[in-house]
Amino acid sequence: MNDDPLMIAGTAFSSRLIAGTARYPNQQVMLDALDASGTELVTMSIRRISLEGYSGSLVDLVSGRYRLLPNTSGCVTARDAILTAELAREALDTNWVKLELIGDRDLLYPDVEQLVHAADELVRKGFVVLPYCNEDPVACQKLADVGCAAVMPLGSLIGSGMGIANPAAIELICTRSPVPVVLDAGIGTASDAAQAMELGCDAVMIDTAIARSHDPVRMAAAMRAAIEAGRLARLAGRVPKQRFAEPSSPQLGLVGS
Amino acid sequence: MTRLRINGVDAEVRVATIAELLVERGIDPRARFLAVAVNGAVVRRTEWPVAALSPGDEVEIVRPLQGG
Numbered sequence: 604m605n606d607d608p609l610m611i612a613g614t615a616f617s618s619r620l621i622a623g624t625a626r627y628p629n630q631q632v633m634l635d636a637l638d639a640s641g642t643e644l645v646t647m648s649i650r651r652i653s654l655e656g657y658s659g660s661l662v663d664l665v666s667g668r669y670r671l672l673p674n675t676s677g678c679v680t681a682r683d684a685i686l687t688a689e690l691a692r693e694a695l696d697t698n699w700v701k702l703e704l705i706g707d708r709d710l711l712y713p714d715v716e717q718l719v720h721a722a723d724e725l726v727r728k729g730f731v732v733l734p735y736c737n738e739d740p741v742a743c744q745k746l747a748d749v750g751c752a753a754v755m756p757l758g759s760l761i762g763s764g765m766g767i768a769n770p771a772a773i774e775l776i777c778t779r780s781p782v783p784v785v786l787d788a789g790i791g792t793a794s795d796a797a798q799a800m801e802l803g804c805d806a807v808m809i810d811t812a813i814a815r816s817h818d819p820v821r822m823a824a825a826m827r828a829a830i831e832a833g834r835l836a837r838l839a840g841r842v843p844k845q846r847f848a849e850p851s852s853p854q855l856g857l858v859g860s
Numbered sequence: 861m862t863r864l865r866i867n868g869v870d871a872e873v874r875v876a877t878i879a880e881l882l883v884e885r886g887i888d889p890r891a892r893f894l895a896v897a898v899n900g901a902v903v904r905r906t907e908w909p910v911a912a913l914s915p916g917d918e919v920e921i922v923r924p925l926q927g928g
Contacts, residue, residue, distance in 0.1 A: 623928030633926075648927025651867040651920065652887065652894070662893050662924045674927050682900070689902045690922050694895035761928070810928030 607834070609806050611783055612699075612731045612752040614670075618643045619800070619830050621672065621785060622823075623810020624661060632819050634664060640813065640823035645669045646701055648676050649691045662695070672733070674701040679714070681721035688725055700725065701755065701808075702734040711761040711788075715742045719749060726750035735787050738772040740779055747782045754780060755808060758799065759789030762811045766795040770802055777803030793822075793829035800833025801841065865918045878908040881919065895922050 608615035622642040627633035637645060645665055665671070673691035678684035681704065688700040702722055706714030713736050725732050731752045736742050738756040746754050756776055759765035766789060767773055777784050786799035787808040796807045807830055816822035861872045866885070875881045878896055882889045889908055896903050897920040903911050913919070 623926075625926040625928045627926070646927050647924040649895075649922050650925045652923050660893070660923065661926050666893075671924070673924060676927055686897060686900055686902070686920075687922075690895040690897055690920065691924070693902050693904065694893050694922060694924055808928075 607838070609783065611733070616643045616806075617641075618827070619806040619834060620796075620826060621646065621806055621808040623808070623814065624665065626811055626814040627819060628814075630661065630664065633661075633814070636813055636819040636823040637665070637669065638823075639820045639827065640809075641827045643670060644672050646672045646674050646808070646810070647695070648674055649687050649694065666695075670699075671695050671697055672699050672701050673697065674703055674735075676703045677705065678703060679705050679708075681717045681724070684717075684721045685724055685728075688730060689728070692730070698729055699731045700733070702732050702751075704734075713737055713742075713757070715739070715745075718742075719745050722746055722751050723749040733785065738769050738776065740772065740775050743776050743780055743784070747780060751782060753783040753785050753805070755785045755787035757788040758786050758795065761788045763789055764791030764812060765789050766791050767798055767802070770798065773799065773804065774802040777805075790826075793825040796826050797829040797833035797836070800830055801836050803837060806830075862913060863915050864913060865916075867919070867921055876912060878903055878911045878913065878919075881913060882908070882921070885921070887921065893923050896920065897922075 605617050609619045618641045620640050620642045621644045622640050623646050675684040675687040684704050692698055704714045704718045706712050722732050722734050733753045734746050734751050735755045743754040758767040783805035785806045785808050786804040790796050790809050790812045799807045813819050813822045863872055875884050879889045898917050
Protein backbone atom coordinates (compact mmCIF):
# COMPACT_ATOMS: atom_id res chain seq x y z
CA MET A 604 0.00 0.00 0.00
CA ASN A 605 1.33 3.41 -0.89
CA ASP A 606 1.17 6.41 1.44
CA ASP A 607 -1.54 8.14 -0.61
CA PRO A 608 -4.32 5.58 -0.90
CA LEU A 609 -7.70 6.16 -2.47
CA MET A 610 -10.32 5.71 0.24
CA ILE A 611 -13.87 4.73 -0.70
CA ALA A 612 -16.30 3.71 2.03
CA GLY A 613 -13.42 2.90 4.37
CA THR A 614 -11.64 0.69 1.84
CA ALA A 615 -8.14 1.70 0.75
CA PHE A 616 -6.90 1.28 -2.81
CA SER A 617 -3.32 1.81 -3.97
CA SER A 618 -4.50 2.32 -7.53
CA ARG A 619 -6.63 5.27 -8.55
CA LEU A 620 -7.74 3.59 -11.76
CA ILE A 621 -11.07 1.78 -11.88
CA ALA A 622 -11.11 -0.42 -14.96
CA GLY A 623 -13.90 -1.71 -17.14
CA THR A 624 -13.86 -5.24 -18.54
CA ALA A 625 -15.86 -4.74 -21.74
CA ARG A 626 -14.98 -4.23 -25.39
CA TYR A 627 -11.57 -5.96 -25.31
CA PRO A 628 -10.44 -7.89 -28.42
CA ASN A 629 -10.26 -11.05 -26.30
CA GLN A 630 -10.10 -12.25 -22.73
CA GLN A 631 -6.33 -12.66 -22.57
CA VAL A 632 -5.72 -9.09 -23.71
CA MET A 633 -8.19 -7.93 -21.09
CA LEU A 634 -6.40 -9.83 -18.33
CA ASP A 635 -3.01 -8.53 -19.45
CA ALA A 636 -4.34 -4.97 -19.67
CA LEU A 637 -5.90 -5.13 -16.21
CA ASP A 638 -2.58 -6.35 -14.90
CA ALA A 639 -0.67 -3.55 -16.64
CA SER A 640 -3.15 -0.93 -15.41
CA GLY A 641 -2.46 -1.72 -11.77
CA THR A 642 -6.19 -1.53 -11.05
CA GLU A 643 -7.67 -3.13 -7.97
CA LEU A 644 -11.34 -2.50 -8.79
CA VAL A 645 -13.05 -3.65 -11.99
CA THR A 646 -16.57 -3.16 -13.25
CA MET A 647 -18.94 -5.79 -14.58
CA SER A 648 -22.49 -5.80 -15.85
CA ILE A 649 -25.38 -8.03 -14.83
CA ARG A 650 -27.30 -9.64 -17.66
CA ARG A 651 -29.91 -12.30 -18.25
CA ILE A 652 -28.36 -15.71 -18.64
CA SER A 653 -28.62 -17.48 -21.95
CA LEU A 654 -31.29 -20.13 -21.57
CA GLU A 655 -29.16 -22.32 -23.81
CA GLY A 656 -27.00 -23.07 -20.78
CA TYR A 657 -24.35 -21.62 -18.55
CA SER A 658 -20.63 -22.11 -18.65
CA GLY A 659 -17.87 -20.40 -16.75
CA SER A 660 -17.26 -16.79 -17.54
CA LEU A 661 -15.11 -13.77 -17.17
CA VAL A 662 -15.92 -13.48 -13.52
CA ASP A 663 -14.17 -16.77 -12.79
CA LEU A 664 -10.99 -15.20 -14.13
CA VAL A 665 -11.11 -11.85 -12.35
CA SER A 666 -12.98 -12.47 -9.10
CA GLY A 667 -9.96 -13.73 -7.19
CA ARG A 668 -7.63 -10.95 -8.31
CA TYR A 669 -9.75 -7.80 -8.21
CA ARG A 670 -12.52 -6.34 -6.15
CA LEU A 671 -15.62 -6.36 -8.34
CA LEU A 672 -17.85 -3.37 -8.94
CA PRO A 673 -21.08 -4.47 -10.66
CA ASN A 674 -22.92 -1.82 -12.60
CA THR A 675 -26.54 -1.24 -13.50
CA SER A 676 -25.72 -0.25 -17.06
CA GLY A 677 -28.65 -0.12 -19.44
CA CYS A 678 -31.24 0.48 -16.73
CA VAL A 679 -33.70 3.28 -17.49
CA THR A 680 -35.92 3.04 -14.42
CA ALA A 681 -35.05 3.22 -10.73
CA ARG A 682 -36.97 -0.01 -10.21
CA ASP A 683 -34.84 -1.96 -12.70
CA ALA A 684 -31.62 -0.42 -11.40
CA ILE A 685 -32.46 -1.35 -7.82
CA LEU A 686 -33.36 -4.93 -8.78
CA THR A 687 -30.16 -5.20 -10.84
CA ALA A 688 -28.13 -4.03 -7.85
CA GLU A 689 -29.84 -6.58 -5.63
CA LEU A 690 -29.20 -9.36 -8.16
CA ALA A 691 -25.56 -8.26 -8.39
CA ARG A 692 -25.24 -8.43 -4.62
CA GLU A 693 -26.56 -11.98 -4.67
CA ALA A 694 -24.47 -13.09 -7.66
CA LEU A 695 -21.18 -11.49 -6.65
CA ASP A 696 -21.50 -11.24 -2.90
CA THR A 697 -20.71 -7.54 -2.84
CA ASN A 698 -22.81 -4.63 -1.68
CA TRP A 699 -20.88 -2.21 -3.90
CA VAL A 700 -22.64 -0.96 -7.00
CA LYS A 701 -21.84 1.48 -9.77
CA LEU A 702 -25.29 2.94 -10.21
CA GLU A 703 -26.17 3.89 -13.77
CA LEU A 704 -29.58 5.20 -14.71
CA ILE A 705 -29.81 6.21 -18.31
CA GLY A 706 -32.15 8.96 -19.41
CA ASP A 707 -31.40 8.89 -23.14
CA ARG A 708 -30.41 5.77 -25.03
CA ASP A 709 -28.47 7.64 -27.71
CA LEU A 710 -26.49 9.87 -25.38
CA LEU A 711 -26.37 7.48 -22.40
CA TYR A 712 -26.78 10.59 -20.30
CA PRO A 713 -27.78 10.06 -16.67
CA ASP A 714 -31.36 10.62 -15.51
CA VAL A 715 -30.51 12.61 -12.40
CA GLU A 716 -34.00 12.68 -10.95
CA GLN A 717 -34.29 8.89 -10.91
CA LEU A 718 -30.62 8.50 -10.02
CA VAL A 719 -30.97 10.38 -6.74
CA HIS A 720 -34.11 8.42 -5.91
CA ALA A 721 -32.49 5.05 -6.65
CA ALA A 722 -29.27 6.00 -4.84
CA ASP A 723 -31.26 6.98 -1.76
CA GLU A 724 -33.12 3.67 -1.73
CA LEU A 725 -29.99 1.57 -2.34
CA VAL A 726 -28.10 3.35 0.47
CA ARG A 727 -31.03 2.56 2.77
CA LYS A 728 -30.79 -1.08 1.68
CA GLY A 729 -27.15 -1.17 2.75
CA PHE A 730 -25.39 -0.68 -0.57
CA VAL A 731 -22.15 1.22 -1.16
CA VAL A 732 -23.33 3.35 -4.07
CA LEU A 733 -21.07 4.93 -6.68
CA PRO A 734 -23.34 6.78 -9.11
CA TYR A 735 -22.46 7.67 -12.70
CA CYS A 736 -23.77 11.23 -12.89
CA ASN A 737 -23.72 14.54 -14.71
CA GLU A 738 -20.83 16.93 -14.29
CA ASP A 739 -23.18 19.04 -12.19
CA PRO A 740 -22.10 20.21 -8.71
CA VAL A 741 -25.71 20.28 -7.49
CA ALA A 742 -26.46 16.74 -8.67
CA CYS A 743 -23.21 15.54 -7.09
CA GLN A 744 -24.10 17.27 -3.82
CA LYS A 745 -27.56 15.65 -3.78
CA LEU A 746 -26.00 12.23 -4.37
CA ALA A 747 -23.53 12.78 -1.54
CA ASP A 748 -26.38 13.99 0.69
CA VAL A 749 -28.30 10.74 0.27
CA GLY A 750 -25.20 8.80 1.29
CA CYS A 751 -23.35 7.83 -1.87
CA ALA A 752 -19.80 6.67 -1.15
CA ALA A 753 -18.40 8.58 -4.14
CA VAL A 754 -19.67 10.42 -7.19
CA MET A 755 -18.73 9.57 -10.77
CA PRO A 756 -19.31 12.62 -12.96
CA LEU A 757 -18.89 12.14 -16.70
CA GLY A 758 -16.02 13.74 -18.58
CA SER A 759 -17.97 13.43 -21.82
CA LEU A 760 -20.33 10.89 -23.38
CA ILE A 761 -19.72 7.22 -22.60
CA GLY A 762 -17.42 5.64 -25.16
CA SER A 763 -16.89 8.94 -27.00
CA GLY A 764 -13.20 9.44 -26.20
CA MET A 765 -13.89 13.18 -26.17
CA GLY A 766 -12.01 13.79 -22.95
CA ILE A 767 -13.17 16.26 -20.31
CA ALA A 768 -15.69 18.55 -22.00
CA ASN A 769 -16.20 20.81 -19.01
CA PRO A 770 -13.03 20.91 -16.91
CA ALA A 771 -14.23 23.92 -14.93
CA ALA A 772 -17.29 22.00 -13.74
CA ILE A 773 -15.22 18.94 -12.84
CA GLU A 774 -12.83 21.13 -10.84
CA LEU A 775 -15.76 22.76 -9.03
CA ILE A 776 -17.17 19.37 -8.13
CA CYS A 777 -13.78 18.25 -6.84
CA THR A 778 -13.44 21.41 -4.75
CA ARG A 779 -16.83 21.01 -3.11
CA SER A 780 -17.55 17.29 -2.95
CA PRO A 781 -17.60 15.74 0.53
CA VAL A 782 -17.03 12.29 -1.03
CA PRO A 783 -14.40 11.03 -3.51
CA VAL A 784 -14.84 12.12 -7.12
CA VAL A 785 -14.21 9.50 -9.81
CA LEU A 786 -14.08 10.87 -13.34
CA ASP A 787 -16.15 8.46 -15.39
CA ALA A 788 -16.71 8.28 -19.13
CA GLY A 789 -15.17 10.08 -22.06
CA ILE A 790 -11.48 9.48 -21.40
CA GLY A 791 -9.77 9.13 -24.77
CA THR A 792 -6.09 9.00 -24.02
CA ALA A 793 -3.56 9.31 -21.23
CA SER A 794 -3.51 13.12 -21.09
CA ASP A 795 -7.26 13.12 -20.37
CA ALA A 796 -6.69 10.88 -17.36
CA ALA A 797 -3.83 13.06 -16.15
CA GLN A 798 -6.01 16.14 -16.56
CA ALA A 799 -8.76 14.58 -14.47
CA MET A 800 -6.31 14.00 -11.65
CA GLU A 801 -4.83 17.50 -11.99
CA LEU A 802 -8.32 18.95 -11.69
CA GLY A 803 -8.59 17.22 -8.33
CA CYS A 804 -10.37 13.97 -9.10
CA ASP A 805 -9.63 11.16 -6.66
CA ALA A 806 -9.72 8.45 -9.32
CA VAL A 807 -10.57 7.76 -12.94
CA MET A 808 -12.78 5.06 -14.44
CA ILE A 809 -11.67 3.82 -17.86
CA ASP A 810 -12.94 1.13 -20.18
CA THR A 811 -13.16 1.96 -23.90
CA ALA A 812 -10.02 4.12 -24.04
CA ILE A 813 -7.96 1.11 -23.01
CA ALA A 814 -9.96 -1.75 -24.51
CA ARG A 815 -10.41 -0.20 -27.95
CA SER A 816 -6.92 1.27 -28.31
CA HIS A 817 -4.57 -0.31 -30.81
CA ASP A 818 -2.53 -1.89 -28.02
CA PRO A 819 -4.67 -2.20 -24.88
CA VAL A 820 -1.88 -3.51 -22.66
CA ARG A 821 0.39 -0.60 -23.52
CA MET A 822 -2.47 1.90 -23.16
CA ALA A 823 -3.31 0.43 -19.75
CA ALA A 824 0.27 1.12 -18.68
CA ALA A 825 0.00 4.63 -20.11
CA MET A 826 -3.18 5.31 -18.15
CA ARG A 827 -1.59 4.04 -14.99
CA ALA A 828 1.40 6.35 -15.44
CA ALA A 829 -0.84 9.31 -16.39
CA ILE A 830 -3.03 8.90 -13.32
CA GLU A 831 0.01 8.68 -11.08
CA ALA A 832 1.54 11.74 -12.76
CA GLY A 833 -1.68 13.72 -12.53
CA ARG A 834 -2.10 12.86 -8.88
CA LEU A 835 1.47 13.88 -8.08
CA ALA A 836 1.03 17.14 -9.97
CA ARG A 837 -2.19 17.88 -8.09
CA LEU A 838 -0.52 17.25 -4.75
CA ALA A 839 2.53 19.27 -5.78
CA GLY A 840 0.36 22.26 -6.76
CA ARG A 841 0.73 23.75 -10.21
CA VAL A 842 2.09 27.28 -10.84
CA PRO A 843 -0.54 29.91 -11.52
CA LYS A 844 -1.18 30.84 -15.15
CA GLN A 845 -0.11 34.38 -16.11
CA ARG A 846 -0.40 36.48 -19.21
CA PHE A 847 3.24 37.50 -19.74
CA ALA A 848 6.60 35.82 -19.82
CA GLU A 849 8.69 35.52 -16.69
CA PRO A 850 12.33 34.56 -17.29
CA SER A 851 13.52 31.39 -15.63
CA SER A 852 17.23 32.25 -15.64
CA PRO A 853 18.77 34.93 -13.37
CA GLN A 854 18.63 38.46 -14.80
CA LEU A 855 21.79 39.68 -13.08
CA GLY A 856 25.21 39.31 -14.75
CA LEU A 857 23.98 39.01 -18.31
CA VAL A 858 26.88 38.94 -20.77
CA GLY A 859 27.24 42.27 -22.56
CA SER A 860 25.02 44.26 -20.17
CA MET B 861 -47.40 -27.61 -16.78
CA THR B 862 -46.69 -24.19 -15.34
CA ARG B 863 -46.71 -21.13 -17.54
CA LEU B 864 -43.89 -18.76 -16.57
CA ARG B 865 -42.14 -15.80 -18.08
CA ILE B 866 -38.41 -16.54 -17.94
CA ASN B 867 -35.98 -13.75 -18.82
CA GLY B 868 -38.71 -12.04 -20.77
CA VAL B 869 -39.80 -15.12 -22.73
CA ASP B 870 -42.99 -17.12 -22.10
CA ALA B 871 -42.35 -20.78 -21.34
CA GLU B 872 -44.32 -23.84 -20.27
CA VAL B 873 -42.33 -25.87 -17.76
CA ARG B 874 -42.96 -28.89 -15.58
CA VAL B 875 -41.13 -27.75 -12.44
CA ALA B 876 -42.12 -26.84 -8.90
CA THR B 877 -39.11 -24.91 -7.59
CA ILE B 878 -36.40 -22.54 -8.77
CA ALA B 879 -33.76 -25.24 -8.41
CA GLU B 880 -35.82 -27.54 -10.66
CA LEU B 881 -36.31 -24.74 -13.16
CA LEU B 882 -32.55 -24.13 -13.40
CA VAL B 883 -31.87 -27.83 -13.97
CA GLU B 884 -34.65 -28.00 -16.57
CA ARG B 885 -32.97 -25.08 -18.35
CA GLY B 886 -29.58 -26.79 -18.35
CA ILE B 887 -28.14 -24.56 -15.64
CA ASP B 888 -26.30 -26.12 -12.71
CA PRO B 889 -27.89 -24.58 -9.56
CA ARG B 890 -24.52 -24.97 -7.81
CA ALA B 891 -22.75 -22.80 -10.41
CA ARG B 892 -21.21 -19.72 -8.85
CA PHE B 893 -22.20 -16.15 -9.66
CA LEU B 894 -25.85 -16.79 -10.47
CA ALA B 895 -28.77 -14.80 -9.13
CA VAL B 896 -32.52 -15.23 -9.47
CA ALA B 897 -35.45 -12.89 -8.94
CA VAL B 898 -39.13 -13.77 -9.03
CA ASN B 899 -41.67 -11.01 -9.61
CA GLY B 900 -39.08 -8.31 -8.92
CA ALA B 901 -37.68 -9.76 -5.70
CA VAL B 902 -34.35 -11.56 -5.34
CA VAL B 903 -34.63 -15.14 -4.12
CA ARG B 904 -31.56 -16.15 -2.14
CA ARG B 905 -29.64 -19.17 -3.35
CA THR B 906 -30.41 -21.07 -0.14
CA GLU B 907 -34.12 -20.78 -0.97
CA TRP B 908 -33.87 -22.19 -4.49
CA PRO B 909 -34.60 -25.82 -3.54
CA VAL B 910 -37.81 -24.84 -1.76
CA ALA B 911 -38.98 -21.62 -3.45
CA ALA B 912 -42.18 -22.60 -5.25
CA LEU B 913 -43.10 -21.17 -8.65
CA SER B 914 -46.67 -20.25 -9.52
CA PRO B 915 -48.33 -19.79 -12.90
CA GLY B 916 -47.63 -16.35 -14.30
CA ASP B 917 -44.47 -15.77 -12.28
CA GLU B 918 -41.87 -13.57 -13.91
CA VAL B 919 -38.44 -15.09 -13.37
CA GLU B 920 -35.12 -13.38 -13.98
CA ILE B 921 -31.97 -15.52 -14.07
CA VAL B 922 -28.79 -13.46 -14.36
CA ARG B 923 -25.02 -13.67 -14.15
CA PRO B 924 -22.20 -11.12 -14.42
CA LEU B 925 -20.78 -10.25 -17.80
CA GLN B 926 -18.09 -7.86 -18.96
CA GLY B 927 -19.06 -4.25 -18.35
CA GLY B 928 -17.83 -0.70 -18.13
